[in-house]
Amino acid sequence: MARASREQTDKNREAIEQASSRLFRERGLNGVSVAELMADAGLTHGGFYGHFASKDALAAQACKRAFEESTARWERRLARADGDRKAMLTNLVEPYLTAAHCANPGVGCAAAALAVDVAREPAGKPVRQAYVEGLRVQVDDMAQTVESDDPQVRHDEALVRMALLVGALTLARATDGDPLSDEMLSAVRSRLLGSTA
Incomplete structure (x- = not known):
């Protein structure tokens, strides 16, 4: 049997990463099997280990990819x-704290979906390191929205804003179907966009 070309191998790996990034955000790290990931990528289960040493290795790569998509x-x-800075904050908060984002974790924020x-x-798992690295980049991006020349103030406020965003989205997803879900999104949106920090 002929081996796949390097180009085909790269396409297959891309398909696996794309499927796993989405499915892990939708269903959790333990909510989807390797066979399901491969089927979603349009590949057979047997080909998995030609691309990744383990599901843990894939989870780390999928987490990294999810953060790269969110960060982009x-x-x-x-x-x-x-x-x-005010427009920057608005541009981040308004699309983030929506019912549509809440309903679509597979294509949404990695920080909330995977937390x-x-x-x-x-602590030693590669997925933890990938998560921390991705979150640090997003905190740095959020710091750009803070109206202060003091780097520590900007960093601290960015942490608060990230916690509010991710926490609100996580709780809104957990209460989906109840009015509390929309209230959570609305209240945090108002608090963040009304702040002057």
């Missing part, structure tokens, strides 16, 4: 504000 969206939104699962993983 954020950075496009920040750039549209032309340096106006609970990653928190349950042992």
Whole structure:
């Protein structure tokens, strides 16, 4: 049997990463099997280990990819504000705290979608490191929205804003179907966009 070309191998790996990034955000790290990931990528289960040493290795790569996708969206939104910090914050918060984002974790924020699962993983797992690295980049991006020249103030406020965003989205997803879900999104949106920090 002929081996796949390097180009085909790269396409297959891309398909696996794309499927796993989405499915892990939708269903959790332990909510989807390797066979399901491979089927979603249009590949057979047997080909998995030609691309990744383990599901843990894939989880780390999928987490990294999910953060890269989220960060790319954020950075496009920040750039549209032309340096106006209030507009930067608005550009991040308004699309984030919506019912649509709440209903679509597979294509949404990696920080919110993966937080609970990653928190349950042992500290030495590569997925934890990928999560921390991705979150640090987003905190740095959020710091750009803070109206202060003091780097520590900007960093601290960015942490608060990230906690509010991720916490609100996580709780809104957990209460989906109850009015509390929309109230959570609305209250945090108002608090963040009304702040002057």
